[in-house]
Amino acid sequence: MKFKALTAIAALLVAPMAMAGGADDDTLVVNEEIEIITKTAAPAHLSDALDEVISGWHFRKDPTQAMQADDFDNPGMLFVEQGLESWETAEGSEGKSCADCHGAAEEMAGIKPTYPKWNDAAEEVRTLQMQVNDCRENRMGAEPWKYDSGKAINMEALLSSVSRGMPMNVAIDGPAEAMWEQGKDLYYTRTGQLELSCANCHEENYGNYIRADHLSQGQINGFPTYRLKNAKLNGVHSRFKGCVRDTRAETYKPGSEEFIALELYVSSRANGLSVEGPSVRN
Numbered sequence: 001m002k003f004k005a006l007t008a009i010a011a012l013l014v015a016p017m018a019m020a021g022g023a024d025d026d027t028l029v030v031n032e033e034i035e036i037i038t039k040t041a042a043p044a045h046l047s048d049a050l051d052e053v054i055s056g057w058h059f060r061k062d063p064t065q066a067m068q069a070d071d072f073d074n075p076g077m078l079f080v081e082q083g084l085e086s087w088e089t090a091e092g093s094e095g096k097s098c099a100d101c102h103g104a105a106e107e108m109a110g111i112k113p114t115y116p117k118w119n120d121a122a123e124e125v126r127t128l129q130m131q132v133n134d135c136r137e138n139r140m141g142a143e144p145w146k147y148d149s150g151k152a153i154n155m156e157a158l159l160s161s162v163s164r165g166m167p168m169n170v171a172i173d174g175p176a177e178a179m180w181e182q183g184k185d186l187y188y189t190r191t192g193q194l195e196l197s198c199a200n201c202h203e204e205n206y207g208n209y210i211r212a213d214h215l216s217q218g219q220i221n222g223f224p225t226y227r228l229k230n231a232k233l234n235g236v237h238s239r240f241k242g243c244v245r246d247t248r249a250e251t252y253k254p255g256s257e258e259f260i261a262l263e264l265y266v267s268s269r270a271n272g273l274s275v276e277g278p279s280v281r282n
């Protein structure tokens with residue numbers, strides 16, 4: 001663990017010298033059936049910075065953790081139900097539903113862990129929401145959904161829920177590499193009046209308390225996330241936006257190239273941790 005002489009973070013941290021708490025030793029099995037990998041050896045590209053990658057679940061209190069262990073207690077699952085309704089509803093000029101082409105939603109198991117992913121034909125890195133919108137526009141003749149909006153997030157939660165337990169496995173080499181590097185630069189760049197980078201909080205100070213919050217590694221294997229704070233599902237880009245804003249910096253928009261790059265990079269930091277979404281957090 002590196003400790004930099006950062007006055008901004010020292011002022012924010014509740015007990016800067018004590019590595020208070022850290023991650024707990026609980027284990028997560030959803031519905032007594034799906035084993036979730038919540039701690040594992042850091043992927044090779046991270047081995048200089050971290051030994052272990054840890055899900056944000058470990059930094060939450062027991063009652064919050066328990067909500068994620070059973071689908072009846074997980075409020076995020078209500079939104080998965082809504083996603084399933086969209087999945088089965090025909091829309092657009094072609095009169096087709098997602099189910100008409102893809103079959104049951106469970107057929108999509110294994111897709112979420114690989115996103116964001118390079119798409120050869122479009123020559124771009126696509127997030128899952130971008131891919132869904134591509135199907136809507138070009139295969140269904142329907143309007144794209146607004147980034148991180150209700151319907152887009154509900155669909156992402158559905159696609160995530162069928163992959164729960166599977167380890168994140170985002171490719172970072174080949175044509176995706178340039179964007180991955182861009183995301184990595186953003187992760188380590190200090191922003192805002194506080195001059196803090198993602199790494200200052202989530203790599204150098206996870207386990208510490210910042211105001212009333214127990215700092216996690218800022219992993220995104222649990223997204224979309226149901227937050228008790230706003231009682232809805234939250235997308236990755238919206239979470240990034242909130243964190244950047246907390247450094248009192250100008251932030252990027254959900255769906256922007258910067259946040260797509262950051263999502264690719266941050267996803268790769270979770271390689272090996274299970275898909276958890278929809279997870280439950282503060």
Ligand code: HEC
Pocket residue numbers: 087096097098099100101102111121128131132135136139140155159
């Ligand atoms: C008319 C048929 C059709 C419809 C309707 C359709 N898709 Fe697709 N979808 C495809 C095809 C074909 C591909 C593969 C395209 C590619 O690889 O570029 C695909 C790819 C995908 C992928 C990426 C799979 C992967 O392996 O990376 C996802 C996710 C997806 N669709 C979700 C949806 C959702 C959600 C809907 C409804 C909102 C939907 N699709 C509607 C035909 C369809």
Ligand code: HEC
Pocket residue numbers: 012055056057059186187196197198199200201202210213214215216217218219220222225239240243244246247262266281
């Ligand atoms: C000033 C410290 C600080 C900075 C800088 C910061 N965050 Fe956060 N972040 C937090 C706090 C506090 C939380 C809520 C507690 C937690 O889950 O760590 C949080 C939560 C998160 C989460 C949710 C984790 C989960 O399991 O639900 C993600 C993802 C995240 N941050 C990513 C980022 C990224 C990416 C950056 C850089 C753009 C960043 N954060 C910058 C303080 C920070």
